[in-house]
Amino acid sequence: MPILDIRGLKAYYITRKYGHASRVRAVDGVSFQVKKDEIYGIAGESGCGKSTLLKAVSGLIKPPLQVLEGEVVYDFEDQKLSILSLREDRQRRRIRGVRISLIPQGSMSVLNPVRRIRESFRDIIDAHLGTVDEARFNDIVRTHLDALGLDWSVMHAFPHQLSGGMRQRITIALATILKPDIVFADEPTTALDVVVQRGVIQLIKKIKREQMNTVIMVTHDLAVHANLCDRLAIMYAGKMVEEADVDALFSNPRHPYTIVLLKSLPRLGDRSVRTSAPGAPPSLVNVPSGCRFHPRCPEAMERCRSEDPELVEVEKGHRVACLLEEGSR
């Protein structure tokens, strides 16, 4: 049973300059479902719309971002919610942090530099549980920090006194203190060192195990996805081009973009020649006609210029958006 069902989502950044409207088609018709208790990964290069997708799905829609079409439905056991039909102010705010929660990217810009960590925890707890007394507050936070293996002493520190990895772990602790049903993680390991990155991935796994929540993980790093996710979707220029179980996606990639991407990954212990796709990802203001990958695709046919392939199931649980797959439907 899907806990999150997204259908035909279109989210554009629309700006007007001198009466000229410019549309950045960041998410352009994306549909997918996330099952309860899984870790769903979304991969793609910078500027492919993966962060915008997270914003739209979690209802963080502020101009110039606009959702033009589509539905985002959460199906919690006791409650069914269509987040885009909720009013921004109170209604959406009430479910954020409690039912859905976002682990943002830059931990330094998330934590208030002039306030102690403790006060950040106080903010989120007071906002959702009402003003709780000191003993209860300490109790909630201590239990949570213990479960995550973080030391209580960090509560009295200012953000600048902590290392980057520690700050990111505290950001994760903040995002999950109210045991949300769904955790969105937007590049939580980018800009961290490999050792710290491994620690953060461990922490996300641990939280998932203990709180039994669903995790949606966005990062450009396919190696992180391979280690963490159950299912993985690949995005290119605002569209989803392939989605499959993580094992199937790595062992049997079917979209030419996925194939090129996986081939270009350097691996320790292997010095054989790697190549990358020719050209560069398109700008989302001016996307190519037909299949968006066709100008760079080694397998492009004449039809690819004009026909935009749908994301269709080619094998059980494996969806691909490519005209080459027509025969295998």
Added chain:
Amino acid sequence: MRVHSHSSQSRNAQSSEPLVQKEHSKLLEVDNLTKVFTKGQGFAKSTITAVNEVSFSLELDRPEIFTLAGESGSGKSTVAKLILGFEEPSSGAVRFRGEDIARTRGKAKFMKDVQPVFQNPFETFNPLKRIDTYLYETERNFRMSKAGEYPLVERSLELVGLSLTEIKDKYPSEMSGGQLQRVSIARALIPNPSLLIMDEPVSMIDASLRMSVINLFKELKRQQGVSIIYITHDLATAYYVSDRIAIMLRGQIVETGSVEEVLDSPLHPYTQLLRASVPVPDPANKWQKDIPLSDIEIREYSRKGCKFAGRCSKAEDICNECEPPDYRVNGRYVKCHLYKTA
């Protein structure tokens, strides 16, 4: 910390070249380089040793790609700045072609021969300036050819796989990160350098374009005979592209050797941890067990003894007491007490 390339020593011993020639057998010699930064004043004054007795050298007649790898805060970028002469060392020296750069830095000859490529191509270039003007300026400033003629611009663009028509009259915002980084490398190639210092040159470049830039390094080494110091935290690309690697931790080099040896069978416990933390892009090889985490990273700079001892599972009393020297193990240098007997 002293890392000599052993092959050069043996060659020097055999050759009957005069002494003057011998000094010049190194392209670059980094000799006990130390950089101490001070912050605060009076009682609040504190120092941090960002680079701590780092030594390595590159051969003159054998171009190579030498990787300096380490986590953020390991001092690898400071080493780059010291080699380029942007910072002055607190002690130790950098010698380029046998001459101390304290004397030659800022001089056209040195600047021609050693060129930098920086991390973020969008910050390297002024967004309000057309990209081709950088190339013309470089050729003009170094007086590479006759006034008003720019034959090298086109040639160096060709080397990085671009053409003048592609970049003419374009602003940085009109180009992709991969293209810009190529232009940045093309600019560095105009004065015909023998050493390129690249500080995280591909970390801002999209995954589908990254390998094209990395492959370019190999080409430059092979075709142009350029040596490259590749500074990165990405061990997978380091393994792919480099010949030798030095692993840095809190200002010190803890292990040096050929990249295959160091990363296939790391000796220093820190290299082992680093190696084990690189995620493998293969779901069949997921990490099985958790690694212990530390919150003490920040305090490691000021540690007495081995900088890694606080996190090391094999640490003994001696590790907290005195700093390990460099032990030579099978042609590698390892800064760890474990290899004392070896």
